[in-house]
């Protein structure tokens with residue numbers, strides 16, 4: 254069946270407005286396509302962002318419980334996964350760190366050899382860095398200076414670096430909190446205000462200094478005609494007109510994500526679809542659609558090769574410390590304590606103390622009952638020796654002012670699998686369930702480093718309670734699950750992000766990443782999407798028959 258242009262509501266529907274979704278929307282609109290972006294989360298502005306994490310209903314995303322924020326935590330057997338949910342995706346809650354991975358990542362995983370990655374990617378990283386306004390952090394807070402001293406004490410002072418960030422900073426010697434006309438897009442973007450070093454990036458920037466997607470890619474996409482549907486959750490995508498490969502277009506069904514009762518179901522049609530709902534979100538949606546036979550041809554590799562960056566969160570708390578440790582930007586600096594282990598100094602803004610419920614006295618040792626026993630012993634000994642100080646560090650008030658989180662990431666390989674199953678405790682419906690070998694939560698060298706850090710300040714080295722009690726690491730960097738591969742026997746999309754067995758269907762988000770990056774992933778997701786979009790022809794030239802398996806590298810077209 255041959256649909257004329259106006260038989261479809263849109264040319265492309267993009268599902269999700271994070272890094273992959275915003276880049277896709279902007280580039281497709283530029284090429285002349287009619288684009289809609291469906292986003293489950295809300296739109297945020299400096300006026301409605303929460304002041305601290307105590308405003309749980311404006312921070313956390315659990316709409317069924319009345320929590321309509323922009324940050325979500327999902328609990329799995331193998332990891333607690335933190336992710337964003339908003340117009341602008343994870344960029345609203347992310348720390349703004351934008352790092353390129355080492356070249357060796359293109360030699361690992363199922364994408365190896367499928368394109369001339371090392372030759373092609375630098376230009377896309379360059380574009381991504383320009384569009385996201387990447388610059389070196391010049392705002393070092395007390396926590397960054399402490400990180401440097403601790404690294405010097407550990408013999409790795411030479412590895413200290415200031416992070417590369419997407420934050421609008423004042424020029425050298427100029428005051429902060431000053432508003433300027435668009436500094437990034439030749440006057441086409443919104444006006445921006447310089448960073449005040451409030452440390453609040455992960456609670457959403459209330460000053461307009463963090464380069465969130467709604468102030469960049471997405472802003473430009475909307476300005477040029479993309480239609481954004483906030484609070485709109487996609488629940489179904491099915492091929493139209495009896496063409497099971499999607500060659501006759503797709504019907505996309507949505508509901509209002511923040512409604513309890515009247516969920517306002519709607520249907521839209523489009524010629525092409527881009528899944529950009531993040532690694533977890535895209536896996537979840539595709540598993541659901543494969544099972545309900547809307548998209549039965551999705552590869553059985555769905556859910557394989559999920560990576561969590563081998564992370565561990567530790568830190569140090571110093572009650573009554575002379576300086577406010579929440580000052581600076583959320584992730585201002587980092588060090589390498591050995592060739593595989595990278596530590597960043599992280600903070601929350603003053604008053605955002607709720608994470609304090611999750612931190613406890615640092616405990617070494619292998620996971621399991623022995624470690625829990627040792628942890629109980631450590632707490633009791635500490636209570637006996639320093640009763641007042643111990644109670645002070647275990648209660649949350651003043652946590653953000655006194656705490657430095659040490660985010661430890663390792664480049665070691667380690668992957669898990671996500672399956673779509675009924676968990677034993679809730680057999681009524683299927684959910685994503687994690688499988689495979691456990692990722693280690695105890696990194697001895699990192700614990701040693703936290704001890705050194707605490708000694709410098711006269712404070713306590715701390716661990717995350719769930720890591721000790723349940724041996725489950727926390728991560729904000731879940732990637733993979735729909736990886737790039739040579740065929741549907743090894744992955745879900747080809748090297749141009751085209752979904753195997755479907756036409757004009759793509760995945761552009763963290764789920765396609767096929768190797769452990771060892772650095773925060775957003776710059777890579779942006780660069781990969783820039784590359785994927787570069788292959789889509791302008792609207793006037795398209796034949797609407799793009800499918801996996803053709804040329805995969807720009808050098809091949």
Ligand SMILES: Cc1cc2nc3c(=O)[nH]c(=O)nc-3n(C[C@H](O)[C@H](O)[C@H](O)COP(=O)(O)OP(=O)(O)OC[C@H]3O[C@@H](n4cnc5c(N)ncnc54)[C@H](O)[C@@H]3O)c2cc1C
Nearest residue numbers: 269271272273293342343348350487531534762763773775
């Ligand atoms: C606290 C925190 C700090 C972080 N800091 C950094 C950092 O400093 N640097 C870095 O590189 N990374 C950081 N990250 C990770 C980063 O946010 C993610 O890697 C990145 O956002 C992933 O991009 P994406 O395009 O895959 O999807 P996302 O940006 O996650 O966007 C996906 C969007 O899809 C929407 N969605 C999902 N399902 C549906 C559906 N069915 N219908 C409609 N919409 C849907 C979601 O609401 C979401 O907005 C951080 C994450 C967290 C949680």
Ligand code: SF4
Nearest residue numbers: 448449452453454458
């Ligand atoms: S430190 Fe504060 S002002 Fe600066 S980018 Fe982060 S939230 Fe915005």
